[in-house]
Amino acid sequence: MKAAIINFSGANGALELAEALNTHTDFTVEHLSDQTIDLSDYGVIFLPGGASYGDYLRPGAVAATTPVMSALKQVRQYATIIGIGNGFQILCEAGLLPGGFVQNESLNFHEELVTIHFNDLKLQLLASAKFGQYVLNDSIKDDQVLMTYEKGSPFGSRAKNIAALCDDTGHVMGVFPHPERVCQSWQAATDGKEVFEWIEEVASRNEGRK
Amino acid sequence: MKWELMNAEEVAQTKVYREWGMTDEEYEKVVALLSRKPGYTEIGIYSAMWSEHCSYKNSKPILRKFYTEGPQVLQGPGEGAGIVDIGDGQAVVFKIESHNSPSAVEPYEGAATGLGGILRDVFSMGATPIAGVNSLRFGELTDDRTRYLFKEAVRGISDYGSKMGVPTIAGEVKFDEAYHGSPLVNAMVVGLLNHEDIKKGVASGIGNKIIYLGAKTGRDGINGATFSSDAVLGDNSDQGSAVQAGNPYLEKRVMDACLELIHEHSDIIIGVQDMGAAGLVSSSSEMASSADAGVVLYTDRVPQREEEMTPYEILLSESQERMLLCVKAGGEEVVAQIAEKYQLPVAVIGEVTSGNLYQVYHEGELVVDVPVRTLADDAPVYEKPWAEPERMKHAVAYVPEDFDLTEMTKALLNTADLASRQPVIEQFDTTSLGQTVVRPGSDAGIVHIPNSDKGIAITVDCNGRYVYLDPEIGGQMTVAEAARNIVASGGQPLAITDGLNFGNIKDLEVFYELKFAAQGISTAAERLQTPVISGNVSLNNENEAGSIYPTPMVGMVGLIPNIHQVTPMHVQQAGDALYVVGKTGADYSGSVLQKYQTGKISGPLHFDLDEEVRQQQLIQQMNEKQLLQSAHDLSEGGLLMGLLQKVFQTPYGLQVTINKSKAELFSESASRFVISIAADHRTDFEAYAKEMGINCEYLGVVTEEEMIAVQCNNDQLHCPKEELEAIWKDGLSC
Known part of the structure; x- marks a missing residue:
C-alpha cells in the first residue's frame, strides 16, 4: 500500500516517522508537500509530529488551512488518515477529529515516557508536547477512544484521559504520544512497533471496504 | 553625506566610538592603518569587529596555546564550528557558545537566540544538527529574580529546540551565589555531515555573488557584540534593544534551505556563514578575509523590516535567522528558487572583488572603504597582566566538621547542588529525530548515527568551585571529568569545545584564572588526546559582589562504536x-x-x-x-x-x-x-x-x-x- 507523509512547513517529525514505517510496515512511503491537492493514490496518509508553521496561533491552526487538508477531506471515505502529535492537533483544527488541545497546565513543554492502554496491551510511549491537554466538549462513542493514559494525561488536569481516538467512520485517527520515538532497537522503548502494526491492519481493512 | 550621521572630523572630536567600547588608542590605530580619519560608519564597524566578542583581542594569546591537533581533526578552531572525523566518510561538527549578557537581561529570548546562533554555526558548515546540549549557571534559587531567570532561560531553550526538532540530549545546571545576577547560558550543538559536504565561511572568486538569505534586518542587537563584552551591572533597561528576539519557525526554514543548497547545489555554493555577532559586517569581512579577497556590498539592497535604516545600523544589526552566502556568478536564480520554496527573503547584496578592500555603498554613497584585513585580522592583541590569586597563597585543606551520616545524606540530597535534575530535563524535547539512545540524566547523552551501529556520546562539564580554588588544576579536572563521563558511557573521547566564561579581566587575579584554566584545559586535552576544536570566550561576567567563578565549560564528544553496547x-x-x-x-x-x-x-x-x-x-x-x-x-x-x-x-x-x-x-x-x-x-x-x-x-x-x-x-x-x-x-x- 502507498503511504504519504505530509511535510508541513516547519514540521520536523517526518524523517523518524518514515524510518518507523519502513521498519515495521510494508507501506511504500512517499513524502508530499502541504500544497498537494490530490491524494487519491494513497491508501494511508500520515500527518507527522513537530511544530508545523512554528505552532503559530495554536499548534496546527495554520497547517489546517493548507491545500492538502482539502485533499484529505476528499479521500477520507476510503483512505486511512493518521495524525501523530502535532498531526493530531492539525486534524482537530481542521474539524476532522473532535476536540482540541490547550497549553499544558505547567505552561511548560513536557516530555515523559508514559504507560498507555491500547486494546488489551499496555504500551510505553513517549508523550512530548507543550500544548498537550486534550479537551473535548462533544460526546463521542466509547469505541472511538483508541488509547488512554494509565495515570491520566501527563499534561494537566483539564485534559481528557484520551491519548488516541478516531472519528465515527474509523478512517481518521489521532495519536498523541509518539510511537515513532519508541519503536527502534536503540530507543528508550520499542512498544511503538505495536501501534504501527495495528495501523497497517486498520489501513488494509479500510482499503478493503473501498 | 546623507547616510553618515557625522563626518570623520566630528567623529574625531566627539569621540563617539567610546560609546561603542573603543578606546582612544584603538581609534588612533585605525587612523594609522587607514592613513586617514575614519568616517562614522567605518569607526562603528571597527568598534564592533575589534570588540572582544569578535576579535578575542584579550584572549587570543591564550587561545593560541590550546592543543588543537589530532588525526581525527578535520577542522580546528577558527571556523563557525570544529569538525571531527568519525569514520565511514562521516564527521561531526560542534561548538559551544555563550549568550550570558542577553540572558541576564531577557532570559527567554537570550537563551532561545543563543541556541539559534549556535545552530546556525553548525548548519552553515553543511551539517544537520542532531543534538543540543546546554550548560547553565544561576545564583541560588532563593529570590524571585533568580528563579525567574532560571525558569525563563530553560523555557527559551526548550521552545526553540523543540520547534527546531533538535533534541536536547545532555546538559548541566548549577547554582551558586557567585552567579547571582550574572547567569551563564551556554548552548552547544552537534551536527552530522559527510566529508564532501563540508562548507566553510569563505567568499572567493572575483565576480561571485554575496547573497543574503533569511529574516529581514531590523534595528535589534545593534552593538550587541560590544554589549556582550561589557559587564552586566545594575540597570540594563536602556539596553533592552541590544537583545534580539528569536523565531524558530524562520530558523527551521533557513536551515532547511541552507542544507538543501549545500547538499544539492554544492557546485554553486562557495561559502556559507551565519550573521551572528556584529551581523553583516562580521560575516562578510571574515568570509572575504578567509579567501584573501575584497568585497563590495550595497546595504540598501539588504531586506529590511524597519524604515530609514542607516548603513551603520544595517551592517551592525544582530537580527536573528540570517545567513550570508557566497554563490558562483550565475547561481543566483537557483538560490532564489530555494528561497521561494521556503518563503524566505533573499537578495544579492554584493560581490567578491579583486584587491583587498571592504567597500560598502548605500544608495550610491560610498560609506566604507577600508582594507578587509584591518577589520578581521588587525584588531589589537593585548597581553594582559595577571597575578596569582591571594586565596591560593594561603590555601589550607578543609577538614569537615563532624556530622550524622543519615542527616547529612538527606540534607545534601535536598540541596540544589545534588538534587534531581528531572524537573528541568522533562521540560526539554529529548527525543525528536528519533535517534536518541541515552536521554539527559546520565553521565553522557547518546545519539544514534542513522544507518549505522555507531553513536555519539556528548557531555558538558565544569565545576567552577574547583577552577576557582586552582585554575590550572581545575581546568585539567574539567576536561578529565568530561572524558570520564564519555568513558563511563562506553564511549571513546574524540575532541572538545570550550566555553570560557570568566569575570572581569581588568582584575589581575581574574586574568590569572583565564590564563591558567586554559593552560590546564590544554594540558589535559593533550594528555587525553581530545583536542580543542572550537570554543567561545565570554568575559566580564560579574555582579555586585565581584566576578563569577571562573567557569570554562568543556563540551566533549565521543564515539560509541556500537549503540547496542552502551x-x-x-x-x-x-x-x-x-x-x-x-x-x-x-x-x-x-x-x-x-x-x-x-x-x-x-x-x-x-x-x-x-x-x-x-x-x-x-x-x-x-x-x-x-x-x-x-x-x-x-x-x-x-x-x-x-x-x-x-x-x-x-x-x-x-x-x-x-x-x-x-x-x-x-x-x-x-x-x-x-x-x-x-x-x-x-x-x-x-x-x-x-x-x-x-x-x-x-x-x-x-x-x-x-x-x-x-x-x-x-x-x-x-x-x-x-x-x-x-x-x-x-x-x-x-
Missing part, C-alpha cells in the same frame, strides 16, 4: 557487585560538603593526570570486554551520592560496607568511577585491575529489596530508598 549509568540487576575504581583521599576543598557546612569554599586541590588516564583506560578496556553492567563517574557529592544515583529510578537497592570514614563518603577525589559487574566476573575483574595497578575496592551488592544499607567505619545509613529518593526528587524548586 554502558548504562544505573545498576541493572540484583546480586551484581559494586566497586569503586580509583583512590579516595581527603579531598574536601571545594566540595559540596564544604559548601554545605561553611557556606563558602577554600583550600588546595589534588589531581593526578596520569592516574586519571590509567583509570579511564581500565574502564575503556572493561567496556570493550563487555564486563561492565553499569558505570558512573564520581563527581560532586562523592562516593555515596554516586552510589545513590546508580540505584535511584531503578527497582533496586544496595547493601555496601565501605572501609572509610563517613566524611570520606563525601570526599570529591577525582579520577573515580563506581561500577557494577556480574558476580561471576568478579575474579576476572579484580585480577585485571591488579595487573593494571589500579586501586579498586569491593563495596557490596545490588539488592532486590529497595533499601539503602551503607556501613562505614564510624557510622551507618539504613534507610528505605523511597525516602531518600523523594527528598532528591523534590530538592530543586523551579
Whole structure:
C-alpha cells in the first residue's frame, strides 16, 4: 500500500516517522508537500509530529488551512488518515477529529515516557508536547477512544484521559504520544512497533471496504 | 553625506566610538592603518569587529596555546564550528557558545537566540544538527529574580529546540551565589555531515555573488557584540534593544534551505556563514578575509523590516535567522528558487572583488572603504597582566566538621547542588529525530548515527568551585571529568569545545584564572588526546559582589562504536557487585560538603593526570570486554551520592560496607568511577585491575529489596530508598 507523509512547513517529525514505517510496515512511503491537492493514490496518509508553521496561533491552526487538508477531506471515505502529535492537533483544527488541545497546565513543554492502554496491551510511549491537554466538549462513542493514559494525561488536569481516538467512520485517527520515538532497537522503548502494526491492519481493512 | 550621521572630523572630536567600547588608542590605530580619519560608519564597524566578542583581542594569546591537533581533526578552531572525523566518510561538527549578557537581561529570548546562533554555526558548515546540549549557571534559587531567570532561560531553550526538532540530549545546571545576577547560558550543538559536504565561511572568486538569505534586518542587537563584552551591572533597561528576539519557525526554514543548497547545489555554493555577532559586517569581512579577497556590498539592497535604516545600523544589526552566502556568478536564480520554496527573503547584496578592500555603498554613497584585513585580522592583541590569586597563597585543606551520616545524606540530597535534575530535563524535547539512545540524566547523552551501529556520546562539564580554588588544576579536572563521563558511557573521547566564561579581566587575579584554566584545559586535552576544536570566550561576567567563578565549560564528544553496547549509568540487576575504581583521599576543598557546612569554599586541590588516564583506560578496556553492567563517574557529592544515583529510578537497592570514614563518603577525589559487574566476573575483574595497578575496592551488592544499607567505619545509613529518593526528587524548586 502507498503511504504519504505530509511535510508541513516547519514540521520536523517526518524523517523518524518514515524510518518507523519502513521498519515495521510494508507501506511504500512517499513524502508530499502541504500544497498537494490530490491524494487519491494513497491508501494511508500520515500527518507527522513537530511544530508545523512554528505552532503559530495554536499548534496546527495554520497547517489546517493548507491545500492538502482539502485533499484529505476528499479521500477520507476510503483512505486511512493518521495524525501523530502535532498531526493530531492539525486534524482537530481542521474539524476532522473532535476536540482540541490547550497549553499544558505547567505552561511548560513536557516530555515523559508514559504507560498507555491500547486494546488489551499496555504500551510505553513517549508523550512530548507543550500544548498537550486534550479537551473535548462533544460526546463521542466509547469505541472511538483508541488509547488512554494509565495515570491520566501527563499534561494537566483539564485534559481528557484520551491519548488516541478516531472519528465515527474509523478512517481518521489521532495519536498523541509518539510511537515513532519508541519503536527502534536503540530507543528508550520499542512498544511503538505495536501501534504501527495495528495501523497497517486498520489501513488494509479500510482499503478493503473501498 | 546623507547616510553618515557625522563626518570623520566630528567623529574625531566627539569621540563617539567610546560609546561603542573603543578606546582612544584603538581609534588612533585605525587612523594609522587607514592613513586617514575614519568616517562614522567605518569607526562603528571597527568598534564592533575589534570588540572582544569578535576579535578575542584579550584572549587570543591564550587561545593560541590550546592543543588543537589530532588525526581525527578535520577542522580546528577558527571556523563557525570544529569538525571531527568519525569514520565511514562521516564527521561531526560542534561548538559551544555563550549568550550570558542577553540572558541576564531577557532570559527567554537570550537563551532561545543563543541556541539559534549556535545552530546556525553548525548548519552553515553543511551539517544537520542532531543534538543540543546546554550548560547553565544561576545564583541560588532563593529570590524571585533568580528563579525567574532560571525558569525563563530553560523555557527559551526548550521552545526553540523543540520547534527546531533538535533534541536536547545532555546538559548541566548549577547554582551558586557567585552567579547571582550574572547567569551563564551556554548552548552547544552537534551536527552530522559527510566529508564532501563540508562548507566553510569563505567568499572567493572575483565576480561571485554575496547573497543574503533569511529574516529581514531590523534595528535589534545593534552593538550587541560590544554589549556582550561589557559587564552586566545594575540597570540594563536602556539596553533592552541590544537583545534580539528569536523565531524558530524562520530558523527551521533557513536551515532547511541552507542544507538543501549545500547538499544539492554544492557546485554553486562557495561559502556559507551565519550573521551572528556584529551581523553583516562580521560575516562578510571574515568570509572575504578567509579567501584573501575584497568585497563590495550595497546595504540598501539588504531586506529590511524597519524604515530609514542607516548603513551603520544595517551592517551592525544582530537580527536573528540570517545567513550570508557566497554563490558562483550565475547561481543566483537557483538560490532564489530555494528561497521561494521556503518563503524566505533573499537578495544579492554584493560581490567578491579583486584587491583587498571592504567597500560598502548605500544608495550610491560610498560609506566604507577600508582594507578587509584591518577589520578581521588587525584588531589589537593585548597581553594582559595577571597575578596569582591571594586565596591560593594561603590555601589550607578543609577538614569537615563532624556530622550524622543519615542527616547529612538527606540534607545534601535536598540541596540544589545534588538534587534531581528531572524537573528541568522533562521540560526539554529529548527525543525528536528519533535517534536518541541515552536521554539527559546520565553521565553522557547518546545519539544514534542513522544507518549505522555507531553513536555519539556528548557531555558538558565544569565545576567552577574547583577552577576557582586552582585554575590550572581545575581546568585539567574539567576536561578529565568530561572524558570520564564519555568513558563511563562506553564511549571513546574524540575532541572538545570550550566555553570560557570568566569575570572581569581588568582584575589581575581574574586574568590569572583565564590564563591558567586554559593552560590546564590544554594540558589535559593533550594528555587525553581530545583536542580543542572550537570554543567561545565570554568575559566580564560579574555582579555586585565581584566576578563569577571562573567557569570554562568543556563540551566533549565521543564515539560509541556500537549503540547496542552502551554502558548504562544505573545498576541493572540484583546480586551484581559494586566497586569503586580509583583512590579516595581527603579531598574536601571545594566540595559540596564544604559548601554545605561553611557556606563558602577554600583550600588546595589534588589531581593526578596520569592516574586519571590509567583509570579511564581500565574502564575503556572493561567496556570493550563487555564486563561492565553499569558505570558512573564520581563527581560532586562523592562516593555515596554516586552510589545513590546508580540505584535511584531503578527497582533496586544496595547493601555496601565501605572501609572509610563517613566524611570520606563525601570526599570529591577525582579520577573515580563506581561500577557494577556480574558476580561471576568478579575474579576476572579484580585480577585485571591488579595487573593494571589500579586501586579498586569491593563495596557490596545490588539488592532486590529497595533499601539503602551503607556501613562505614564510624557510622551507618539504613534507610528505605523511597525516602531518600523523594527528598532528591523534590530538592530543586523551579
